[in-house]
Amino acid sequence: MILNDLPLAAKPREYKLDRLAIDPDAVVPSGKVPCYTHPPEGGGWHYVVRKGEQQILMYCPLCGAPGYLINHEIDAAGTVRPGVQCPNDECDQVVDVQLNGIEG
Ligand SMILES: [Zn+2]
Numbered sequence: 001m002i003l004n005d006l007p008l009a010a011k012p013r014e015y016k017l018d019r020l021a022i023d024p025d026a027v028v029p030s031g032k033v034p035c036y037t038h039p040p041e042g043g044g045w046h047y048v049v050r051k052g053e054q055q056i057l058m059y060c061p062l063c064g065a066p067g068y069l070i071n072h073e074i075d076a077a078g079t080v081r082p083g084v085q086c087p088n089d090e091c092d093q094v095v096d097v098q099l100n101g102i103e104g
Contacts, residue, residue: 015061019101020044045069045099056099058084063091078102 043061047054048068056069065088073081078099085094 014096014098015043016098016100017043017045017058017061019099020046043097058097058099060084060086060088060091060093061095061097062086062093063088065091074099074102076102 041064043059043064045056045058048057049055050068056074057066058069059066063086065086067084067087069080069084072084075081078101080097080099083094083096086092
């Protein structure tokens with residue numbers, strides 16, 4: 001199935017992503033992305049410490065590409081606004097996501 005060939009309204013748009021089990025204190029060297037050997041199917045997310053700050057790294061629910069959530073608002077229910085654009089040029093989808101397991 002090639003997503004880009006689907007009419008816009010038929011594209012899957014909203015995803016609930018589960019929090020992935022990873023050491024919450026894992027420190028990520030600046031600029032580096034801690035990548036799973038096999039990207040999590042259906043996406044997912046976890047906290048990382050990057051540049052001395054806790055950040056959220058999420059995986060595209062469509063292709064598994066990792067990306068940090070920056071310049072996004074995340075409410076108490078884990079809803080991310082605006083939509084997240086995949087950093088993978090071959091995917092490039094914008095998806096609405098809700099992060100399950102967020103800590104207020
Ligand atoms: Zn993607």
